[in-house]
Amino acid sequence: MSQDTFEGAACMYDVIIIGGGPSGASAGRRAGRLGMKTLLLEKEKFPRYKPCGGGLSEHALSYLDFELPQDLIEWEVTGANVIFKGQSVKTYKDHRLSVLVSRDKFDNFLLEKAKETGIDVHTGEKVLCCREMPDCVEVDTREGTYRARFAIVAEGVQGLVKTCVRPTDNKEEYGICVVTEVPAEEKKIEERLGKTIELHFGVAGGGYGWIFPHKTYYSVGIGGVIKDFPHPKESILEFLRDNGFSGEYKLHGHKIPWGGIKRKVAGSRVLLSGDAAGFVDSFSGEGLAYAISSGQFAAEVIAGICMQGKNLKDLTRYEALCRTEFGTHLKYSLMFSRIMHRFPDRTFKIFTSDNKMVDKYLDVVDFTINYKDFLRWALLNFRLR
Numbered sequence: 001m002s003q004d005t006f007e008g009a010a011c012m013y014d015v016i017i018i019g020g021g022p023s024g025a026s027a028g029r030r031a032g033r034l035g036m037k038t039l040l041l042e043k044e045k046f047p048r049y050k051p052c053g054g055g056l057s058e059h060a061l062s063y064l065d066f067e068l069p070q071d072l073i074e075w076e077v078t079g080a081n082v083i084f085k086g087q088s089v090k091t092y093k094d095h096r097l098s099v100l101v102s103r104d105k106f107d108n109f110l111l112e113k114a115k116e117t118g119i120d121v122h123t124g125e126k127v128l129c130c131r132e133m134p135d136c137v138e139v140d141t142r143e144g145t146y147r148a149r150f151a152i153v154a155e156g157v158q159g160l161v162k163t164c165v166r167p168t169d170n171k172e173e174y175g176i177c178v179v180t181e182v183p184a185e186e187k188k189i190e191e192r193l194g195k196t197i198e199l200h201f202g203v204a205g206g207g208y209g210w211i212f213p214h215k216t217y218y219s220v221g222i223g224g225v226i227k228d229f230p231h232p233k234e235s236i237l238e239f240l241r242d243n244g245f246s247g248e249y250k251l252h253g254h255k256i257p258w259g260g261i262k263r264k265v266a267g268s269r270v271l272l273s274g275d276a277a278g279f280v281d282s283f284s285g286e287g288l289a290y291a292i293s294s295g296q297f298a299a300e301v302i303a304g305i306c307m308q309g310k311n312l313k314d315l316t317r318y319e320a321l322c323r324t325e326f327g328t329h330l331k332y333s334l335m336f337s338r339i340m341h342r343f344p345d346r347t348f349k350i351f352t353s354d355n356k357m358v359d360k361y362l363d364v365v366d367f368t369i370n371y372k373d374f375l376r377w378a379l380l381n382f383r384l385r
Contacts, residue, residue, distance in 0.1 A: 013039045013120075013148035014306045015299070016139050018127045018161055020046065022288055023274025024154035025110035026063070027295035032117025034303040039146060040119055041139070043126035046111055050103035051179045051252035053212045053219045055197070057098040059367040060289035063296065068099070072109060074215040075100040075189075079196040080365075082358050084348040090196060091358040097365055100214055127155070130164045130270060137269045149306060150269050150315075152298045154291075157255045157275040165272055166264040173278070174257045175207055177223030177285070178236040180249040181214075189213045200239070201348045205229045206341045207285070209239045220245060223256065223285060225341075258282045259290070260334030271298040271318050279322070282334040284365070290326055297321045332371035339375075350382050357382065 015031055017024045020042030031038040055077070061068060076099055079092035115121050122143075130151055131138045137151040153162045157174060193213045200209035205228025212219040220243070222236045229235070236251060257278040265277040273279070274291035281287065301318040304310045340347045351357050360377060363369045369377075 012136065013037050013146065014150065015039075015302050016041065016137065016146055016148040016151045017154060018130065018139065018151060019154035019156060019159070019274075019276070020044075020111050020114075020121070020123060021050075021107055021154060021156060021274070021291070022110055023276075023291035023295035024152070025107070025114045025295070026292040027152045027154060027273060027299045028114035028119050028121070029065075029110075029117055030296045030299035031303065032114065032119040034299065034307060036299070036303055036306055038119035039148065040111075040114065040121045041125050041127050041141060041146075042111070042121070042123045045124045047104040047108035049252075050107060051177070051221075051254050052103045053179065053210055053221055054100045054103055054106070054214065055098050055212060055286065056101050056106070056288055057286060057365060057367070058096060059365075060286075060292060061099070063289065063292045066113060068101075069109070072101050072105055073099045074102060075195075075213045077195055077197055077213075079194075080358060080362060081193075081196045081198045082201070082352055083198065084201045084352045085345075087349065087352040089352050089355045089358050091355045091362060092196070093359075093362055093366070097362060100212055100219075102214065127161050130161050132164060132267050132269045150271070150302045152271050152273055152295065152302070153276050154273045154295055154298075155276050157257045157278075159276065162272050162276045165267040165270050169257055169278070171227050172225070173261050174255050175223055175225045175285075176229060176232055176253060177207075177221055177256055178232045178251050178253045179219060179221035180236070180240070180251050182218040182220050182240075182245050182247070182249060183216060184218055186215055189218065200243075201340075201351070202344060203239055204232075204235055206337070209236075211243060218245075220249075225258070226255075228341075256280060256285055256287070258334060258337075259287075259330035260332070265322070266315055266318055268312075269315070271301070271315070273298045277322075279326070279330065281330065283337040283340070283371075284333070286365075289367075290330070293325055294322055297325070328372055329370040332375055336371050336375050336378075354382075 014036035198211040204224030206225030209222040259280040273294040279290035
């Protein structure tokens with residue numbers, strides 16, 4: 001064991017953050033700025049490849065306490081082209097809805113912003129388990145055991161450390177996505193998509209396919225509920241062919257939790273954030289906004305106990321903060337997704353036959369209305385029953 005590792009194992013941190021993605025990095029930056037002695041452990045060396053469409057909404061950007069450098073923004077999006085069985089509707093807003101980023105660069109940037117606050121960051125060090133003790137948390141890696149008063153598990157959907165708080169999701173509680181990058185010239189991408197993204201429904205059970213513009217490539221992917229999406233590889237290959245992409249492309253798969261399902265996200269000394277907590281929009285699959293905000297909330301609640309002398313029971317405030325900020329939104333995203341995919345021919349036909357529906361949905365993406373309001377509006381105007 002190295003000298004640095006021995007010293008890290010011997011000291012007591014206020015909080016250990018497990019995972020260095022957007023949720024963990026956001027928790028780390030907030031913890032550092034609040035003055036907590038913090039250790040962040042990430043199994044990968046950064047920057048690392050992350051399979052993702054790379055959509056970052058204005059809502060997600062609003063949680064950052066710094067400007068995103070222009071060189072990280074690969075494309076700006078103001079509209080969407082929604083396609084279902086040959087029908088399509090294209091709708092624009094008069095302002096930017098989201099930007100497209102490459103997750104390897106974006107995630108690395110967030111982690112560097114966390115490091116600026118002086119926290120300890122160990123990359124390439126995988127956490128093996130996390131134990132809640134009466135007076136602390138013990139976190140094991142191959143380098144040794146670290147101790148802290150609290151821990152935040154931000155390891156994403158595929159990690160198993162979160163099982164110290166809750167069981168893993170069953171097959172009705174998560175989906176699977178397959179994504180690839182198709183190289184292309186910026187001019188060709190501009191000609192095809194402009195400032196829109198393409199969303200293709202009816203190509204995956206409980207999900208959709210997408211084509212997103214980036215500076216030097218298209219992000220092409222398809223995702224759905226795992227129980228209704230039995231052949232993801234064959235589906236993505238067919239989707240690529242149907243949309244004019246005939247080359248050989250490297251495919252990457254990953255799980256995604258369905259948001260809006262009631263999950264336990266807090267133990268006696270451990271909080272789950274981001275995908276580990278299941279905080280994802282069930283219809284769009286968007287999770288970055290909830291990853292960033294939940295990581296920040298987790299750090300703030302723990303800081304209240306560590307730095308302000310609040311009671312250990314105040315850890316439950318974390319759930320209340322998340323519920324107030326986005327709980328209703330995610331709950332109704334699940335409801336809306338189930339309605340749309342239960343009656344796909346009827347509902348998606350309506351979705352792609354009147355641009356009012358897509359235009360209103362873009363207000364949800366913009367977070368000017370939530371899914372509850374959108375669903376009420378849709379039922380009233382289009383009788384989605």
